[in-house]
Amino acid sequence: MELHESGRIGDLEIPNRGVFRPVRTRFVDDGAPTTELAAHLGARAAGGAGLVAGPAQMLVHPSASGPSYIDAYDEDAIEGLAAVADAVHEAGSAIVGQLTHTGGEEGGDWEMQAQLAPSASPSDAAYEMPKAMDRDEIRAVQDGFAAAARNLEEAGFDGVELNAGAFSVLRQFLSPRYNVRADEYGGDWESRVRFVNEAIARVSDATSGPVGLHLSLAELEYGGYEFEDVPEFLPLLERLDYLSCTVGTRATYDRTHAGLSVQAPDLLEPIRTAADLVDVPVIGRQPRTGAADAASLFDAGADFVSFTRQLLADERTVQKLIDGERHDRCIECNQKCLEGVYGHAHGGHVQCVVDPRTGRETDLPPLDEVEPAALNQRVLVVGGGPAGMRFAAIAARRGHDVTLREADAELGGQLQTAAQGPLNLLERAEEDLVAAVREAGVTVERESRVTADALEPEWDAVVVATGGTRPGLDEYDFDSEVVDAFDVLEGASVGDDVLLFDDNRWVIAFQTGLKLLEDAAELEIVATDHYPGFTTEQPNLPGFVSALQAQGATFTGNHTLEAVGTDGTATLRNTLTGDRTTRTPDTVVVAGRRRAEEGLYLELKERRDSVYRIGDAVSPRKLDRAYYDGERLARRL
Template sequence: MLFTPRRIGSVTIPNRTVFLAHETGFAEDGLPTERDAAYYAARARGGVGLIVGPSSMLVHPSASNPMYASGYDPDVIPRLKMIADAVHEHGTKVFAQLQHTGGEDTGEHAMRETWAPSAVPSEFGYEMPKRMEREDIEEVKLGFAKTAEHVKQGNLDGLELKAGHDGILRQFLSPKYNTRDDDYGGSIDNRVRLVNEVVEAIRDRVGEEFPVGIRLTLDEMEEGGYDYDYAVEVIRRLHPSLDFIDSDIATISKLHITDAPMHAPLGYTSEYYGAAREEVDIPVIAAGRINDLTKANDVLEEGRADFVGMCRQLIADADTVRKVRRGADEEVTHCIACNQNCLGGIHTNGHVGCIQTPRSGRETRIPHIEDREPASTPRDVLVVGGGPAGLSFAVTAADLGHQVTIRERETELGGQSNIATRVDSRQEFGDAVRNLKNQLGNRDVTVETDTEVVPEDVDPNAWDDVIVAIGASESQPDLQGPDVHRSWDVLQGEAVGGSVIVFDNNKHAAGVGVAEYLAADHDVTFVTTSYHPGDQLEGTNVPPFMETLYEHDVDIETHATVIGFEDNTAQLLNVYSEDVDTVSADSLVVAERREARTGLAGALEEQGFAAGSVHRIGDCVAPRLIDKAIYDGEMLARELST
């Protein structure tokens, strides 16, 4: 069923796949940009049936946010036409998403108060919003109507109202955030009133034939918020002219549930959209960690939804639908839900992206590999190291016509990811390497494992280029002794005592990962100088780790560093008060920073290789996160092919 057409209102969607709405970070001065158009066009080219974007187009200045387009501004119309033209060129349909952020935003950008149904602060924010007066409500309704008119004038095919994990429409529906006692509060009928009046105001502007749907949170998952049974009553009261329901769960304060990291299983929200489908006769869009189109098709065949929504999967691989449709399933780069460059990228890079796919979010700068001419002069290239950087280089270089040989000293390809995946909740992280290995298997690349490369064995006359991608090692901790261990050594089987102190000098996944690994059958004390464990992790990854640590009764000591460990006793220095305390344990495990393995590249250069023919990529340049390693590899392969 996945590749069959289906109507939403008056519009026929060519297949059942939907690219769900999300921030891109590309807006400038409140307007979508060419980067938005290129980003959406890439997914349309990749075969998706419907794109919901631009996301969260704001309907009123009281919801000012620089990351979102100002849909109420008439200047948005030509930008929407640009997006519509780019998407329609590939036969895909595109709906805009309309939103007012309400009390789940701050007034920092516009330097004004935020609006909400009641003066009830969001768990996500810290500001007390203004309780909306009747004239405010009328302004917001008018803003939705004007923005909808702009969407239609911009040649988009429909629109979606956001009453999802954030947004004022959901706040009006919620008994927690809507404590009004007038016509807009006090009962379900009154709380639904604004949504339905917004629909009516929109219909007055765009007519009955223009598709209008709603993204609806089916369970707020907050103390005092509404549950699924309440959501059903909302659904039964929604305006009859709505054309579809796009499923959502939780609120923005529970983003680790809404956009769950790899701790959550694939398809973890199916009970919600499946139950909603039984309540309505209009299409329902499934959502929630769907990254496999075979399982997506099962959702449709079993009648749990009419469309399958994917967000992070199509960020990871814009060509997912096209690849599967032509039978190239092994070419798909599957999302691993690390959230590092999609959600995290918005805050670190200023735009959406994917750790596995350098082109994602950089479509205007990095051309599609299929649009590149093969290298005019193919090169014989030796890649030393079969981790993410080396594999990324090899796949791209092979696509561009080079002859590539990989030599890896370990039995398995994968590099440091093979260590990370020893932690149960991080096993899916290995799919980043598995995706590359699958793609490597479809290319004519020679792979030699169990092969240690020493400079003397590499003949400068045999290779045009040598790519050194040998990664990094975990640094030795300052503290030494027979009962002091590095986290990598422990994850690879080094024995420790029954009671363990984990000192996190890494601050990312290494410390919390080894603590989780040990907590199942050891007494663990976690020590960090930070305010909480894993404070450099992308935010949605922290709550699941914290839940696991507390579930296993791990003692957590924050604001502390270990200054000594002797006779099974650690001295802990509070970095603020400078008080010293002691904790007893059999072993100390230190999650340290990493050191680049730099020696091989220099030694090869001394072997007589031509200047510029020895290249370092990934962690042996400087230890960083996996996205930089994959980026280094692909970009060097492209550079050598110019």
């Protein structure tokens, strides 16, 4: 089986075997999908996905609600849903709408009511004790599935999918952890599948298109069902037109959507088992589905392959794979696809580090539709880090004559240091940026340092992308020498007993800690926050914390490193009480904050016109800002 081959689900023809399964987007306004959502899903269809399964977070009953959910049970949502379906159909793809009820995996703050669940068994991801559903409430939720399905059909959707993955009361009814009922809906497997079968039946009777189930093949929680349980209950499920496979619960989102910090569960064998148990098409995925996974998923019995984050990183991935073209790869950082939503950054909607257009589809046209430059210019880019390379490649594609000068022997900038240990997948970003620069025809001059005095006058524009400086350890005014975390990442030696002071508050504290533990026997990480790496993305945080703790690292929160004496004694001050304690480690390491390398820009700005700066040369920030700065300037120059 090949990705380009057409397929069928029931009577629904699918032009190829690539599926886009969206994450939560928060493109919702008062329970209805927005034009931004239609553009976002339509872009993935236009990029080659034969089937779109979504949107995510479409609710069937008001007992599960919130500002990021679409009220699919409400007829007022039909108009917006129709716009979504039209956008996907206009691109030549099919769309099935995914319906859910969150059960006990959400909070009731939005509607100020208790959350309905199979039993009063709380999720580790929510703070509320849910209410066990009575029979009237069971019937009401099932009525909601039917009503929402009818609304989807009226809006033009080709089919309906019921969510029994994360954020799902359906999965909770299956679960021995979440379902401890003593009536006909609890107990043995035949009883626990009853609610799911009844919901599927109600939807099947209410609509004419195919009806599928998106199912977690294991909950990955203590007391939940496991991969080995699937053969016990999967054959009991009825009236499915297809099975879509996933893993985990809301409480295990760090593994369901595994990022840089954890080892992702391998779903190939569980999918193979599931495919052997059903006689309907199977949609397969890995927690990190990339292009290389398609063949192995087909071999495991999947009929279709679903991509999520990879199609956020490059919306045209499916078409590029079919055409044999290079695509930009997901770096699995979870910074914008998940943290952008959960952390409510930039308005709280989905975005992507390596593709600034993701989440901005209504504002930014696809790169292949960007107008050529009205006036072609000779442009010099100073600095071959992410911002400089992103700008150079796009500016050259628009017709500018672009030269990039890099002081080092290799391109990459900070990525050369960052792409190691748990962040090794940042190598993908570096490699894809270099490839884009080469494909665009940019002239690259390595080991070429630029000074204001020696700069040639013939450049029409100069873009300064010189990045940021290393943290200045002298500003701490310690009386004894300490080691910079960046030097540790580059191989600096340390003693057996190390104190790491996290004054950076991001993932570098974890990355440095894991590097230190390769040699150090004892490691204490001190942070002014409650714990180190406080601003690290929530989906990544548990994996980093557990990795350090598993190797014996200790955390001291709510303390600052006040002094390091001439004898190396470290004085810690409690930021809450003011109390002081001391430590006598062999080595003190400081993870500080970088500053903009802005000297060249400021000099050039005084001497000539058309000088710009981007990325960390403006202010050191996360990687997504470097991409965004570079692309934004290149689109308008």
